[in-house]
Amino acid sequence: MNPPAGTGLRTDNAPTELPPVPPAATRQRGRRARPKLGRLGTIAIFLAPALVLFLLLVIVPILVAAYTSLFKWNGFNLPENFVGLDNFTRAVDDPVFLGDLRRGLILIALSVLVQLPVSLALAMLLNQPIRGRAIYRLVFFAPYVLSEVTTAVLFTLVFSPNRGLSTTVFGWFGAGELGGSLFADPSTVLYALFFVISWKYFGFYMILYLAGRQGIPRELTEAATTDGASTWQVFRHVTLPLLGPTIRISVFLSVIGTIQLFDMVWVLTGGGPIRSSETLAVTMFQYGFRRFEVGYASAISIIMFLLSLVFALLYQRFVLRRDIEGALTTRGVQR
Amino acid sequence: MTAHLSRRSLLGLAGASAGAFLLAGCGNDESADPDGPQTINWWHIQNTEPMLPVWAAMAKEYETAHTNVKVAIQPLENEAFKTKLTTATQAGSPPDLFQSWGGGVLKQQIEAGLVKDITDDVKPWIGSLLPVSVEPYTVDGKIYGVPFDVGMVGFWYNKELFTRAGITAPPATWGELLTTVSKIKNAGITPIALAGKEKWPAHFYWSYLVMRIGGLDALKKAGTDHNFDTPDFIAAGARLKELVALSPFQKDFLAAEYGSPDGQAATMGNGGAAMELMGQWAPAVQASSSTSKKGLGDTLGFFPFPSVDGGKGTSTEVFGGGNGFAVGKDAPPATLDFLKTLLEVANQRKSATTGAVLPTVKDAADAIADANNKVVASTLASATGFQLYLDQAYPPAVGQQVNDSIAELVAGSKTPEQIVKDITTVAKSQ
Numbered sequence: 001m002n003p004p005a006g007t008g009l010r011t012d013n014a015p016t017e018l019p020p021v022p023p024a025a026t027r028q029r030g031r032r033a034r035p036k037l038g039r040l041g042t043i044a045i046f047l048a049p050a051l052v053l054f055l056l057l058v059i060v061p062i063l064v065a066a067y068t069s070l071f072k073w074n075g076f077n078l079p080e081n082f083v084g085l086d087n088f089t090r091a092v093d094d095p096v097f098l099g100d101l102r103r104g105l106i107l108i109a110l111s112v113l114v115q116l117p118v119s120l121a122l123a124m125l126l127n128q129p130i131r132g133r134a135i136y137r138l139v140f141f142a143p144y145v146l147s148e149v150t151t152a153v154l155f156t157l158v159f160s161p162n163r164g165l166s167t168t169v170f171g172w173f174g175a176g177e178l179g180g181s182l183f184a185d186p187s188t189v190l191y192a193l194f195f196v197i198s199w200k201y202f203g204f205y206m207i208l209y210l211a212g213r214q215g216i217p218r219e220l221t222e223a224a225t226t227d228g229a230s231t232w233q234v235f236r237h238v239t240l241p242l243l244g245p246t247i248r249i250s251v252f253l254s255v256i257g258t259i260q261l262f263d264m265v266w267v268l269t270g271g272g273p274i275r276s277s278e279t280l281a282v283t284m285f286q287y288g289f290r291r292f293e294v295g296y297a298s299a300i301s302i303i304m305f306l307l308s309l310v311f312a313l314l315y316q317r318f319v320l321r322r323d324i325e326g327a328l329t330t331r332g333v334q335r
Numbered sequence: 336m337t338a339h340l341s342r343r344s345l346l347g348l349a350g351a352s353a354g355a356f357l358l359a360g361c362g363n364d365e366s367a368d369p370d371g372p373q374t375i376n377w378w379h380i381q382n383t384e385p386m387l388p389v390w391a392a393m394a395k396e397y398e399t400a401h402t403n404v405k406v407a408i409q410p411l412e413n414e415a416f417k418t419k420l421t422t423a424t425q426a427g428s429p430p431d432l433f434q435s436w437g438g439g440v441l442k443q444q445i446e447a448g449l450v451k452d453i454t455d456d457v458k459p460w461i462g463s464l465l466p467v468s469v470e471p472y473t474v475d476g477k478i479y480g481v482p483f484d485v486g487m488v489g490f491w492y493n494k495e496l497f498t499r500a501g502i503t504a505p506p507a508t509w510g511e512l513l514t515t516v517s518k519i520k521n522a523g524i525t526p527i528a529l530a531g532k533e534k535w536p537a538h539f540y541w542s543y544l545v546m547r548i549g550g551l552d553a554l555k556k557a558g559t560d561h562n563f564d565t566p567d568f569i570a571a572g573a574r575l576k577e578l579v580a581l582s583p584f585q586k587d588f589l590a591a592e593y594g595s596p597d598g599q600a601a602t603m604g605n606g607g608a609a610m611e612l613m614g615q616w617a618p619a620v621q622a623s624s625s626t627s628k629k630g631l632g633d634t635l636g637f638f639p640f641p642s643v644d645g646g647k648g649t650s651t652e653v654f655g656g657g658n659g660f661a662v663g664k665d666a667p668p669a670t671l672d673f674l675k676t677l678l679e680v681a682n683q684r685k686s687a688t689t690g691a692v693l694p695t696v697k698d699a700a701d702a703i704a705d706a707n708n709k710v711v712a713s714t715l716a717s718a719t720g721f722q723l724y725l726d727q728a729y730p731p732a733v734g735q736q737v738n739d740s741i742a743e744l745v746a747g748s749k750t751p752e753q754i755v756k757d758i759t760t761v762a763k764s765q
Contacts, residue, residue, distance in 0.1 A: 074730075075425050076447035160597040161587035162607075177586075184531070184590035186746065272532055273589040274746045275739070289418070291732035292443070 069298035087299035123209035141203040152267035186276035212246030245323040373667035374405045378433040382410040385689035431666035437471025438727040451662040467721035468695040480661035484692040486615030487655030496609040505638035528608035530599035531589035534738035543640040544571035550647035561762035572751025652720035736761040
C-alpha cells in the first residue's frame with residue numbers, strides 16, 4: 001500500500017537487453033588486463049564507504065536489536081537480565097501484538113482488493129485520449145509527493161471532531177454528525193485510516209500501472225481489436241497479463257509498506273482510540289520510547305524484520321520468479 | 336515515506352543501544368576543585384518565551400559573578416528533550432543539570448547511578464520551598480532534584496455556563512458533581528471537555544478518585560507492593576463509570592487532542608464546555624488555543640476535586656506535579672551553587688512574574704499575578720498531602736499502562752475490575 005523508498009526492483013517490462021556493445025569494449029578488455037591487485041584496490045576504495053555505512057547503520061543495529069531482544073532491559077546501562085526468548089513468547093500472548101497482526105492483515109487485504117484495483121482502473125482511464133489527461137495525472141499523483149506527516153496533519157484537520165471539512169461534506173448528505181466520528185469510533189477508525197493511506201498512495205500505483213501499460217506494444221492491442229475482441233476482452237486477455245510484473249511488484253510494495261506503517265498512524269490517531277488503529281511499528285515505539293521496555297520493543301522490531309524478510313524471500317521466490325529471471329540473465333549477457 | 340521513517344525509528348532503537356555501547360567509554364573529566372574553571376551543561380525545556388530569556392539572564396548573571404564558571408545552556412522542546420536525554424543516559428553521560436519531573440523516571444535514573452544524591456548540599460536551603468513540591472524528587476528519604484515550579488490539577492469551570500444551568504455553588508462531593516453534570520446537560524450545554532486521543536487527561540479522574548476513596552496511602556502502597564487489584568482501586572473505576580454513564584464529554588472526544596484548535600483546551604476557551612479537570616497551565620492553554628486568543632478571563636473559576644462520601648482521603652490532598660532540575664553524576668562542583676542561585680527568592684519572583692511558573696519558594700508566592708493561579712498556589716500551600724501524576728510517579732511502563740487502561744475504561748471496552756488486573760500485571764512484571 002505504501003511503497004518503501006528506493007526499492008531497486010524493476011517496475012516495468014521494458015526491454016532488458018542492452019544495446020549492442022559499443023567499440024569501447026576493446027578498452028574495457030584493456031582495463032581488465034591490468035594487474036589484479038590494483039583492480040581489487042580500486043574496488044575496495046570505491047566500495048568501502050558504502051559498505052562501512054551499510055554495516056554500521058543497517059547490519060549492526062539489526063544485530064544489536066536481535067541481541068537486546070533477548071534481555072529484559074529498560075534501556076539504562078548495559079542489558080544484564082537475560083531472559084532468552086521470553087520477549088518473543090510474550091509477544092505471541094500479547095493481545096495488542098496479535099491485534100496489530102490482525103489489523104495489518106485487514107489493511108493488506110483492503111489495499112490489495114480495493115486500493116490497487118481502483119488505481120488500476122484510474123490508470124486505464126487516464127491511458128485513454130481524454131482532454132486534460134496530463135492534469136488529471138498530475139493531480140492524482142500530487143498526494144504522493146506529500147510526506148506522511150503532512151498528510152496526517154492535513155487529515156487531522158479534515159476529520160477534526162467539530163469543525164472539520166468532513167463534517168461539512170457529510171452534512172450535504174444529511175450525515176454531518178458522522179464526519180468527525182470516523183476517527184473517534186474504534187469500529188471505524190481503521191477504515192478511516194485506510195482511506196487516508198489510499199488517498200496518499202493511489203496516485204503512486206496509478207503512475208506505476210500507467211508506465212506498465214505504456215510499455216505494452218500498441219500492436220498487440222490493435223491486433224486483438226482487429227480480431228474482434230471487445231474492450232473488456234482486450235483488457236482481460238492482453239493488457240492484464242502483460243501488466244503482470246507491475247501488478248506483482250505493486251502488491252509486494254504494498255504489503256511491505258503495511259508491515260512497516262508508522263508515521264501516518266502515529267500522527268493521525270496515535271494508535272487509538274483504545275488501540276483500534278495501532279500497528280506493529282506503533283506498538284514497538286510505545287514499548288521502546290514510552291514504556292522503556294527496550295528489550296520487548298526490540299523483540300517486536302525483530303519480528304517485524306523477520307516478517308518482512310520471510311515475506312520478501314517467499315514472494316520473490318514464488319511470485320516474482322519469472323520477472324526477476326529476466327533481470328538476472330541480462331547480467332549474464334552483459335559479461 | 337513510511338518505510339523510510341519507520342525503518343529509522345526501528346533502527347533508532349537499535350542505534351540508541353549501539354550508541355550506548357560506543358559512548359559508554361567517553362567519561363567526563365571535570366576538575367573537583369570548586370574554584371577551578373568549569374562548565375555546567377544545562378538542559379532545560381523552557382525553550383520559548385517567556386522563560387527562555389529569564390533562564391539565560393540568570394545564567395549570564397551567575398557567570399559574571401563567578402568568572403571561573405561557564406554555563407552552557409541547551410534549551411530543548413519537551414519531546415526532543417526526552418529523546419535526547421534517553422540517548423545520553425543510556426550512554427551513561429547525563430548532562431550536569433537537567434529537567435526532571437521526579438517520580439518513576441527519576442528513580443530509574445537513580446538506580447542506573449546517573450543522578451547525584453544532593454540531600455546534604457541542599458539541606459541548608461531546601462526548607463524555603465513548599466514541602467509538597469520536593470516530594471516527587473525524594474526517593475527513600477534522599478533528595479535527587481529541586482523543583483522550581485509546582486502545580487496541581489483541579490476543576491476549571493466556566494462561571495457563566497454554570498449560572499445558565501442554574502448552579503449556584505461548585506460541587507464539593509462526587510455526588511454533587513454528578514448532579515451538576517446532569518443539570519448542565521439538561522440545560523443543553525456540554526458539561527466536560529476531555530481530550531480522549533491523549534490519554535493523560537482522563538487519568539486525572541481515576542487517580543483523584545483513588546486518592547479520595549483510598550487515600551494517598553493506597554497509591555503509595557500500590558507503588559511498593561505492585562498490587563492495584565484492591566477494592567479501593569475498583570471502586571474508583573466504578574465511580575468514574577458513573578460519570579461516563581452520563582455521557583458528559585463533548586462529541587467525538589475520543590479523537591480530541593488537548594491543545595489543538597479543536598481540542599479540549601480550545602473547547603473550554605471558546606465556551607463550548609462547562610468544565611475540565613486540568614493542571615495549573617489550563618488558563619494559559621485555554622487562552623492560546625481559543626479563537627479569541629484570550630480564553631475565558633474572569634468567567635473562569637477553579638474548584639478542587641470533590642471528596643467522595645465515606646472515602647479515606649480529604650479534599651485538601653492534591654494531585655499534581657511540576658518541573659525541576661536533577662544533577663548529573665559527573666556535574667562540576669559549581670552546579671549545586673548555581674542551582675541554589677536559580678532558586679533564590681529574587682530569581683523565583685522573576686520566574687513567577689512571567690506567569691509560566693508557579694514558584695516553589697514560599698516567599699516568592701506574592702509575585703503570582705493571575706487570580707486563578709493565586710487560588711492554586713494557596714491551595715497547594717495549605718495542602719495536607721501531595722501525589723505526583725501517576726504516569727510520572729510510577730515506572731514508565733506502569734504509568735503508561737494506567738493511562739491506556741483508563742482510556743479503555745472511559746471508552747467502555749474494559750470494566751473497573753479488568754483494568755486493575757491489567758495494571759497489576761504490568762506492575763508485577765517490572
